Amino acid sequence: MSVISAGAGPAAPPRPVPPRATARSMYLLHHLLEPNAGYRRLAGWLEARPGLRRLFTAAEKSVKKEIFGCRMCAQCALPSTGYACPMTCPKELRNGPCGGVGADGSCEVYPGMRCVWLVAFERADRQGRAGDLLRLQRPIDHRLWGQSSWIRYWQGQDTDLEADAGRQAAAT
Amino acid sequence: MTRFGFRAALESGAFTVTAEIGPPRGADAEAIRRKVSPLRDWVTAVNITDNQGASVRLSSWAGSLLAMAAGVEPIMQLTCRDRNRIALQSELLGASAMGIPNVLVMTGDHPRFGDHAEAKPVFDLDSVQLLWAARTMRDDGKLLSGRKLDPAPSWFLGSVENPSAPPAGFRAARLGKKVAAGAQFVQTQYVFDVGAFRQWMAQVRDLGLHERCHILAGVGPISSLRALAHLEQGVPGVQVPDALARRLRGVPADRTADEGITICAETIGELRQIPGLAGVHVMAVGNEHRVPLILQQAGIGPVPSPRPAADAALTPASLVTGGPERAR
Numbered sequence: 001m002s003v004i005s006a007g008a009g010p011a012a013p014p015r016p017v018p019p020r021a022t023a024r025s026m027y028l029l030h031h032l033l034e035p036n037a038g039y040r041r042l043a044g045w046l047e048a049r050p051g052l053r054r055l056f057t058a059a060e061k062s063v064k065k066e067i068f069g070c071r072m073c074a075q076c077a078l079p080s081t082g083y084a085c086p087m088t089c090p091k092e093l094r095n096g097p098c099g100g101v102g103a104d105g106s107c108e109v110y111p112g113m114r115c116v117w118l119v120a121f122e123r124a125d126r127q128g129r130a131g132d133l134l135r136l137q138r139p140i141d142h143r144l145w146g147q148s149s150w151i152r153y154w155q156g157q158d159t160d161l162e163a164d165a166g167r168q169a170a171a172t
Numbered sequence: 173m174t175r176f177g178f179r180a181a182l183e184s185g186a187f188t189v190t191a192e193i194g195p196p197r198g199a200d201a202e203a204i205r206r207k208v209s210p211l212r213d214w215v216t217a218v219n220i221t222d223n224q225g226a227s228v229r230l231s232s233w234a235g236s237l238l239a240m241a242a243g244v245e246p247i248m249q250l251t252c253r254d255r256n257r258i259a260l261q262s263e264l265l266g267a268s269a270m271g272i273p274n275v276l277v278m279t280g281d282h283p284r285f286g287d288h289a290e291a292k293p294v295f296d297l298d299s300v301q302l303l304w305a306a307r308t309m310r311d312d313g314k315l316l317s318g319r320k321l322d323p324a325p326s327w328f329l330g331s332v333e334n335p336s337a338p339p340a341g342f343r344a345a346r347l348g349k350k351v352a353a354g355a356q357f358v359q360t361q362y363v364f365d366v367g368a369f370r371q372w373m374a375q376v377r378d379l380g381l382h383e384r385c386h387i388l389a390g391v392g393p394i395s396s397l398r399a400l401a402h403l404e405q406g407v408p409g410v411q412v413p414d415a416l417a418r419r420l421r422g423v424p425a426d427r428t429a430d431e432g433i434t435i436c437a438e439t440i441g442e443l444r445q446i447p448g449l450a451g452v453h454v455m456a457v458g459n460e461h462r463v464p465l466i467l468q469q470a471g472i473g474p475v476p477s478p479r480p481a482a483d484a485a486l487t488p489a490s491l492v493t494g495g496p497e498r499a500r
Contacts, residue, residue, distance in 0.1 A: 013282075013293060091252075091279055091293070095300035096346045098279050099334030099361050100408030108408035109282045121339045134345055136353060139257060139301045139316065165352040 016107050016116035017069025017088040023123035026083040035154045043154035057148040074144035074152060075161055080132045082123030089116050094137035097121075135162040176245050176273040177475070178217035179328045181451075182357060182386040187444060188451030189472060190247065190359065190388060191463050192219040193239075195230035204230070204238035210461045212244050213474045215454070217274060219359070222249040224457070226286025233263065236272045247330065248272050251280025256296040257305065257316055264306055268325030276330040276359065277302045281408065300353045303331055307354025329354050334361035335372035337409040344375035347385070357386040359453040362403070365413045366442045373446050382448035389443045392455040393436040393466060394420060395429045433462060437469035444470075 019026075033039070046053045057072075064070030068078065068085040077086050077094055086094045090109035097117035100108030107113045124130050138161055144152075152158050181188045191211050196203035208218050220235035229235075236246035248267055255263065267275055279299045283291040297305065305316050306329055313324035331350045335343050347358060363369045369389060376382055394400050394412070400420055404412050416435065423431045440452050454463050467473075 013284075090282060091295045091298070093279065093295070093298040095298050095349055096342065097337070097339070098409075099332065099337050100281070101334075101337040101339075102408070103336075103338070103411050105338050109284055115338070118339050121342050125341065130342070130345075133342065134349060136300060136304065136349060139297050139305075142296075165349055 013090045013109065014071060014088045014092065015069075015090065015110055016113045016119070017085060018114065018116075018119055019069075019084050019123070020067050021083070023082050023127050023129075026078070027127060027129070030079055033150070033153075035156060039154040040156075043151045046148075046151055047155070053148070053151070056151070057146075060148050060150055072146050072149075073140055074147040074149045075140045075158055076149040076153065077137055077161070080135050080137070080162060081117075081120040082125075082127070082129060082132070084116050084120035084123055086116065086120070086137075093117065094140070096133060134165045136165050137162050176217075178245055178247070178274055179356075181216045186451075187472070188386075188388065189215045189454065189467060189475075190217045190219060190451065191215045191454045191460065192221060192457060193235075193460055194221050194224050194457045195232065195235040197227070197229055199230065201238050204235050205242045207460045208239045208242050208244040211463055212242070214464045214467055216475055217245040217247050219247045219249055219276060219453070221457075222251045222280070223254065223286070224249075224281070226253065226281045226283045226288070226291075228287060233267055233270070233272065236267070237270060240271070245274070246272060247274040247276050249276045249278065250302070251278055252295055252297050252299060252302055253280030253283065254294055256294055260297060260302060261305065261309065261315055264309060264327075265321070265325055268327055272327065274328045274330060275306065276332065277306060278332045285408070299331055300349050303329065303350055303353040303355055328356055330357040330359065331355040332360065333358050334409045335363070335369055336361065336365060336411055340368075340372075344372055344379055344381070347376060347381055348379050351381055351385045355385055357388065357450070359388045360390040362392055362407075362410050362455065363389045363439065363443065364416055365411065366439060369443070370446055373448060377448050382450075386450035387448065388451045388453040389446075389449055390453045390455055391436055391439050391443070392457075393429075393432040393459060393462065395432050395456075395459055395462075397421065397425075397428060399432075433466050433469060436466050440466070440470035440472070 046056050061070065061072055069088045070085060071087050073087050091098055097115055101115045101118060102111065105114050105118045107115045121130065121133060124132055193207040211218055218239055220232045220239060222232040223229050232248050236248040239246040250263060264275065277299055283289055283293050308314055309321060310325055313321045315321060333343065333347045376387065394403060400412065400417060403410050420428060420431055443449060443452060454466060456463050
């Protein structure tokens with residue numbers, strides 16, 4: 001029985017995954033993948049062809065799983081987290097580490113592993129991007145599991161995923 | 173119902189003391205009354221924990237109502253561990269409708285630490301998202317879905333932070349996110365290392381957060397060497413400095429509890445000197461009756477204005493005619 005089905009998260013709690021690519025290279029790659037007319041057309045074209053879309057999504061999944069431990073939530077926060085995936089946090093926290101991080105930086109749920117948010121902070125900080133972590137990440141839409149976040153990103157469908165904390169504060 | 177004092181005390185700038193109780197493992201209304209009663213004249217409000225340590229206890233909303241019936245202002249804790257966004261928002265509406273004046277939201281311990289390690293963890297929202305949702309419910313009268321609430325709920329909204337957990341460079345900023353999302357007050361994890369806490373408070377002041385959010389430092393007495401070992405190994409994110417552990421281990425066994433209280437009182441004394449700190453939150457779960465002694469030793473007297481007794485002002489409508497016994 002296939003366990004790869006949209007809408008169903010894996011049964012075991014996620015484990016922190018240290019990214020297998022440097023933050024610097026990922027910030028550079030991000031520039032190449034930024035939405036433009038070409039990507040938007042490509043995304044729309046893929047969307048209209050279910051077979052190709054599935055193929056593209058599978059390719060995206062295999063690449064991102066290998067590098068980030070991606071679980072295909074389809075609402076990628078990587079650009080705001082130093083390219084360490086917050087969905088590999090056992091509590092799936094999208095706004096920063098919980099209070100249970102050990103003095104040695106260990107995850108409270110898997111004491112042998114390093115807190116993925118600590119990894120995120122260090123990676124972002126070294127690239128002068130620690131401020132990214134201050135963005136408020138909205139709750140995700142659980143109907144989208146298994147979909148391609150790139151197709152969504154290129155079509156501008158995930159622009160409301162995060163908000164600037166400063167603006168929120170000003171509103172209070 | 174304007175006789176609640178927690179928010180007013182914080183807004184008056186007075187050094188404010190809260191405490192914490194854990195509801196019983198059992199359908200025991202009297203246990204809540206027994207635990208909160210000795211605190212009534214000494215603290216401004218009492219946290220009612222939400223299945224703390226991921227172990228099943230009487231629910232925090234029920235505990236909060238029972239505390240109110242006993243004349244004590246509750247701070248209802250609410251974690252993201254056991255409920256999705258539907259249940260969380262519903263719980264928040266219920267709290268407001270029943271007159272629970274304060275809600276404290278947090279992510280919550282992972283189930284693997286509790287008595288049902290095999291349970292499914294929920295974590296549909298994280299603490300920042302829940303704060304944001306709650307603030308939107310209250311101030312904009314809207315659910316996460318955008319649907320309108322009529323009427324909107326009202327509570328004083330708090331959260332938690334752990335200043336001593338890594339990454340040290342991000343902990344004050346993380347509080348900033350919670351303040352931006354809606355936290356009006358925050359209680360911290362146990363502070364045993366006052367020096368490290370002072371540094372965190374300096375960062376908090378640099379960000380101006382102490383002016384937008386009332387900060388209460390978490391403290392607690394270490395009552396035995398067993399409790400010390402538990403804190404050192406069994407509580408995620410808590411560190412006990414070596415000097416403090418040595419001091420506790422250095423006294424005769426029958427004096428450990430007293431020494432723990434003395435240390436806690438000294439810690440409160442040091443914390444009071446820190447600019448921008450609004451008060452302390454005393455976590456003496458299992459030793460609630462010793463909180464007055466700790467405060468006395470720290471030179472903090474009973475809550476000044478005569479507190480309302482277990483009267484209708486503190487009693488939710490449905491419990492007016494019956495006490496906790498009836499509610500049982």
